[in-house]
Structure formats: structure tokens, C-alpha cells
Amino acid sequence: MTQSLCDFAPPYIRDIAPYVPGKPISELERELGISDIIKLASNENPLGASPRGIQAARAALEGIALYPDGNGYELKQALMRKLGVAMESLVLGNGSNDVLELVARAFLRPGAAAVFSQHAFLVYPLVVKATGARAIVTPALHYGHDLVAMARAVDADTRIVFVANPNNPTGTFETLAAIEAFLRSVPRQVLVVLDEAYTEYLPPAQHTNAAALVQAFPNLVVTRTFSKAYGLAGLRVGYAVAQPEVADLMNRVRQPFNVNSVSLAAAQAALDDSEFLERSRQVNEQGLRALELGFKRLGLEFIPSLANFITVRVGAAAAVYQGLLKRGVIVRPVGNYDLPEFLRVTVGTPAQNERFLKALQSVLHEQPHR
Ligand SMILES: *Cc1c(COP(=O)(O)O)cnc(C)c1O
Numbered sequence: 001m002t003q004s005l006c007d008f009a010p011p012y013i014r015d016i017a018p019y020v021p022g023k024p025i026s027e028l029e030r031e032l033g034i035s036d037i038i039k040l041a042s043n044e045n046p047l048g049a050s051p052r053g054i055q056a057a058r059a060a061l062e063g064i065a066l067y068p069d070g071n072g073y074e075l076k077q078a079l080m081r082k083l084g085v086a087m088e089s090l091v092l093g094n095g096s097n098d099v100l101e102l103v104a105r106a107f108l109r110p111g112a113a114a115v116f117s118q119h120a121f122l123v124y125p126l127v128v129k130a131t132g133a134r135a136i137v138t139p140a141l142h143y144g145h146d147l148v149a150m151a152r153a154v155d156a157d158t159r160i161v162f163v164a165n166p167n168n169p170t171g172t173f174e175t176l177a178a179i180e181a182f183l184r185s186v187p188r189q190v191l192v193v194l195d196e197a198y199t200e201y202l203p204p205a206q207h208t209n210a211a212a213l214v215q216a217f218p219n220l221v222v223t224r225t226f227s228k229a230y231g232l233a234g235l236r237v238g239y240a241v242a243q244p245e246v247a248d249l250m251n252r253v254r255q256p257f258n259v260n261s262v263s264l265a266a267a268q269a270a271l272d273d274s275e276f277l278e279r280s281r282q283v284n285e286q287g288l289r290a291l292e293l294g295f296k297r298l299g300l301e302f303i304p305s306l307a308n309f310i311t312v313r314v315g316a317a318a319a320v321y322q323g324l325l326k327r328g329v330i331v332r333p334v335g336n337y338d339l340p341e342f343l344r345v346t347v348g349t350p351a352q353n354e355r356f357l358k359a360l361q362s363v364l365h366e367q368p369h370r
Contacts, residue, residue: 012131012132013129015129019122020336022332023325025039028328032326037328037330038355040347041330043308043309045229045230045231045308046347047279048231049230050230050266052269052270053230053270055269057235057266060262061262064261066261067257068257068261068264069261074264074268075267076092079239083211083241084209085211085241086244089242090240091242091250091254092238093240093258094260096195096197097127097238098236098238100124101127102251102253103191103240104127104128105253106246106250108128108132109132113133113135113158114159115154115158115161115162116137116138116162116163117146117163118140119140119143119337119338119339121167122336124164136153136158143170143339144167144172144173144174145163145164145172147178147179148185151182159190161191163193165195166201166202166305166306168309169332169339171311172305173206179213183213183216183219190219192217192219193221194213194221196210197227198228198229198307200229201229201281201308218246220242221241221242221246224240225238226270230277231280232266232267235260235263236259236263237267286350287350290350291345291356292310294353294357298361298364300313309346310347312343312344312345313341313342314342317333317343318335320343320363320364323359323363327359327362328359329356331346
């Protein structure tokens with residue numbers, strides 16, 4: 001039998017499960033012919049974007065005939081001031097997903113392995129498998145990372161361990177002490193990627209000092225993003241802090257102009273918008289409490305979260321998801337995260353949270369079997 005074109009793609013590429021993003025509002029509008037839809041499915045900031053970021057993005061439009069600064073000098077300067085890291089320790093990405101992929105491409109290959117947890121962010125298996133490396137998945141502990149098991153799972157082929165803190169989609173959090181103990185237990189020739197996409201939502205006392213951590217643990221890469229608390233998901237900007245030798249390797253596999261000029265300008269301006277960040281954090285904290293209370297009233301189990309979303313056990317998740325769609329509320333099923341009975345809901349504005357809880361109550365009322 002003759003082979004078709006796609007049979008010649010590497011088996012590890014054909015094996016990759018496509019990433020399923022949250023349903024866009026416009027798609028549901030087309031399907032149901034309704035308006036007034038709310039999307040609580042992709043952990044976007046319900047307050048919108050940092051006003052300073054928007055203003056800078058508008059101004060930067062004047063210059064889009066030119067290629068962006070491929071080194072992102074000005075954003076890196078701003079990050080240096082904010083984080084106290086050296087320029088050489090920074091890698092900018094088209095979203096932090098890009099940065100995660102850069103680490104994988106720089107350090108993995110067929111025959112190598114990477115460790116991550118059950119229920120961890122699905123971009124890890126995606127970037128690992130794209131290199132032909134083997135994924136080692138450790139069982140979760142109370143829905144979170146079992147850091148002891150993860151350190152033990154490191155074998156001779158392992159080059160990277162991915163830790164999401166807080167994790168998506170479970171919202172689980174490991175203390176700095178636990179992370180440090182874990183870092184001490186991982187061999188120095190194995191890279192640890194600490195994905196802090198939601199770090200700005202943590203209570204200030206829980207904020208980590210990426211510069212100090214990377215100084216203490218040279219095999220550490222800390223990744224962060226402008227997509228969540230800064231509200232710039234559509235512009236795609238993230239960054240990594242790593243020791244200069246590691247950052248250098250990541251920069252070599254990076255596309256020269258991976259972050260566009262409008263995004264660079266917006267991220268730089270948003271970085272110092274502490275007023276917006278603080279408001280985002282407070283609205284989120286109050287929203288989490290409101291959703292927790294709502295779930296308790298409905299008798300639903302949920303996973304306590306420190307991020308900008310919360311994952312709740314609803315039983316027949318596919319049916320509940322559909323019921324919510326019909327009521328114009330988009331959330332995220334997480335069956336592909338090995339959590340088939342759960343739905344993940346992004347914390348919205350107070351009005352959105354209330355509307356979601358009302359819709360959920362109505363759906364559950366309709367479907368007593370759970
Ligand atoms: C949302 C998220 C990111 C950020 O993705 P971007 O590419 O920066 O938009 C990274 N890691 C986790 C765990 C996330 O949930």
C-alpha cells in the first residue's frame with residue numbers, strides 16, 4: 001500500500017492531541033443566535049486590559065511598518081528594574097507558551113524525557129511531544145503536584161521537569177518552602193521550569209522573587225505572562241527568567257521577531273500599572289469567595305484555588321457544560337485534563353459570577369442525576 005504524505009510526519013507528531021481552546025463568544029452567537037454571552041472559559045481578565053497597556057498599544061500602531069526590536073530591549077529594561085534580574089537572564093516570548101516551547105526545543109530530543117504532573121497544564125505534553133521526547137506523568141496528590149513523586153520520577157533521560165504554580169486547571173498551589181525543597185531534590189543537570197502564569201493573583205506574601213530563586217538554583221527557569229492579570233492575552237507576551245547560559249540557548253531557537261512591536265509596548269506600559277494589577281487581584285479574590293459560597297450552597301465539591309479560576313465537580317460535566325451554553329455562559333470542560341466530572345470556570349466580574357451561578361443552579365435543577 002502506498003503511504004500518504006502525512007504518514008511521513010514523525011509518529012510522535014501524529015500522536016499529539018490537538019489543544020482545545022475555550023469556545024469563542026462569536027462561535028456560540030452563530031450557533032445559538034443569541035447575544036449577551038459571557039465567556040468564563042480561558043482565564044482572561046474580566047476587567048479587560050491594563051489602561052496604560054491599551055494606551056501604549058495605540059501609540060505603537062504608528063510604528064508598525066517597522067520590524068520590532070528583536071531583543072525587546074525596552075521591555076527587558078523594565079523587567080530588569082521590576083525584578084532585579086540581568087538583561088542576559090531574560091527571554092521574551094509570544095505568550096509564555098512560546099517560552100515553554102523554547103525550553104523544550106533547546107533541551108529535549110527523541111530519547112530524552114520530561115516530567116510533569118497529572119492534571120497539569122496541557123501545553124507541557126504538547127511541547128514535549130513535539131520534540132519526540134518522552135513524557136513522564138506523575139499521579140496528582142489532592143489534585144495538585146506531588147513534588148516528592150515528581151523528583152523521584154526523574155530518570156537518566158530526564159532533562160526538564162515542569163511545575164505550574166498555581167496549576168491550571170486545578171488552581172492548586174505549592175508554598176515557596178515546598179518548591180525550594182523540591183529544587184534541592186532535583187539534580188542540577190535537570191532543568192526545572194516553574195510556570196508562574198497566575199503569580200500576580202497570589203496574596204502579596206506569596207509572591208516569589210524569581211531573580212533570587214534563579215540565583216540560588218541555576219537549573220531553574222521561571223516563566224510568567226502578560227495574558228492573565230495584566231489583561232493582554234490577545235497580544236501574546238510572556239517571559240522567562242533563567243541563568244544567562246540557559247537564556248542564551250533559549251534565545252538561539254527563538255524566532256528573531258517573536259514578539260511584535262505593539263505587544264512589546266503594551267507589556268512595558270502594563271508592567272508598571274500597579275493600580276490595575278491590584279484592582280484585578282482584589283476583584284479576583286472577592287470573585288473566588290463568591291463562587292466558593294455559591295458552590296457550597298449548591299452542594300458542589302470544588303478544588304480550592306489561588307488562581308483566577310476555580311474547578312468544580314458537577315458530575316455529568318458534558319451535559320452541564322451544554323446546559324450552560326444554552327444559557328449563554330461559556331465555561332471549560334476539563335475531561336482532557338483527566339477531570340471528566342469537573343468544569344473550570346474563570347472568575348468574572350461580580351455580575352458575571354452571579355449570572356454563572358444562577359445558570360448553574362438552573363441547569364442542575366434540570367438534571368438531577370449527578
Ligand atoms: C494561561 C497559562 C499560561 C500563559 O499562556 P500565554 O501563552 O502566556 O498566554 C501559561 N501557563 C499556564 C499554566 C497557564 O494557565
